[in-house]
Amino acid sequence: MTNNELVVRSGAVERRYGFDGVFGEETSQKEVYNSVVSPLIDCIIAGYNCTVFAYGQTGTGKTYTMIGDRIDTLEDVSVGMIPRSASHLFDELERIDSKIEHTVRVSFIEIYNEEVRDLLTGGGTTVKIYDDPENRGSVCVKGVKEATVFTVQEVNELLQVGLAERQTTSTNVNRQSSRSHSIFTLSVVTRELTVEGDELIKVGKLYLVDLAGSENIGRSGSTEMRAREAGNINKSLLTLGKVIKALAQKAQHEARPRPA
Numbered sequence: 001m002t003n004n005e006l007v008v009r010s011g012a013v014e015r016r017y018g019f020d021g022v023f024g025e026e027t028s029q030k031e032v033y034n035s036v037v038s039p040l041i042d043c044i045i046a047g048y049n050c051t052v053f054a055y056g057q058t059g060t061g062k063t064y065t066m067i068g069d070r071i072d073t074l075e076d077v078s079v080g081m082i083p084r085s086a087s088h089l090f091d092e093l094e095r096i097d098s099k100i101e102h103t104v105r106v107s108f109i110e111i112y113n114e115e116v117r118d119l120l121t122g123g124g125t126t127v128k129i130y131d132d133p134e135n136r137g138s139v140c141v142k143g144v145k146e147a148t149v150f151t152v153q154e155v156n157e158l159l160q161v162g163l164a165e166r167q168t169t170s171t172n173v174n175r176q177s178s179r180s181h182s183i184f185t186l187s188v189v190t191r192e193l194t195v196e197g198d199e200l201i202k203v204g205k206l207y208l209v210d211l212a213g214s215e216n217i218g219r220s221g222s223t224e225m226r227a228r229e230a231g232n233i234n235k236s237l238l239t240l241g242k243v244i245k246a247l248a249q250k251a252q253h254e255a256r257p258r259p260a
């Protein structure tokens, strides 16, 4: 392991895996937040889209990292990335120029067996994902509830509503949260007048994703339902891996100096 690269050799085959950093088991939620998520808040206010994924085996702390053990208080050391992001976002918005208007919205969905469910509508309405016709390479979730929020407490209440919905369904169909992916989105729209008097609107989103447990890959289990679940998790995580690899390669390619 050298220069932020892990080299795995198996016979003649060598694979290299790059990484930006590693946190030890003693690392606090605050340290993880400050190092990984905090820099993204300014980016979303500036109109960029950013994503944070929690990936790993069941029981390794994905949900703990993203949400924490308690969401009724921001004082607890266990408070996760989602409540910390919301709190930080409202603090930053309070600090920026008062001439800039802003609106913050949240949505919370889960993807289970290729089906997308809205966790904020009560009863978990099924919604559809499709390619965004106005923004090439981007997707829209049609009909998803986007709740406007004014305080971090409201964000945490909605988080609780969504988690309760996720819990109810998982009990009903005898599955666990680890078999679905959940995506909590914080959207911020800012509006300001330029010196020329034009209205400048920026829309930024922070996607906070708690992925299904990766150990489901290859374990089809005995029932047809488990086999379908494992197949879908396998397919979605593999596709995600390919997309991230392609994006990283594209970034490297674009950063390479080109001949004049």
Ligand SMILES: Nc1ncnc2c1ncn2[C@@H]1O[C@H](COP(=O)(O)OP(=O)(O)OP(=O)(O)O)[C@@H](O)[C@H]1O
Binding pocket: 056, 057, 058, 059, 060, 061, 062, 063, 064, 065, 069, 176, 177, 178, 212, 213
């Ligand atoms: N850093 C940590 N400090 C204290 N407790 C933790 C930590 N990480 C995880 N835990 C505890 O370990 C247990 C399992 O964690 P968690 O549910 O977050 O795992 P997970 O990866 O999301 O699992 P699943 O894939 O099943 O959803 C929970 O009781 C959680 O509170």
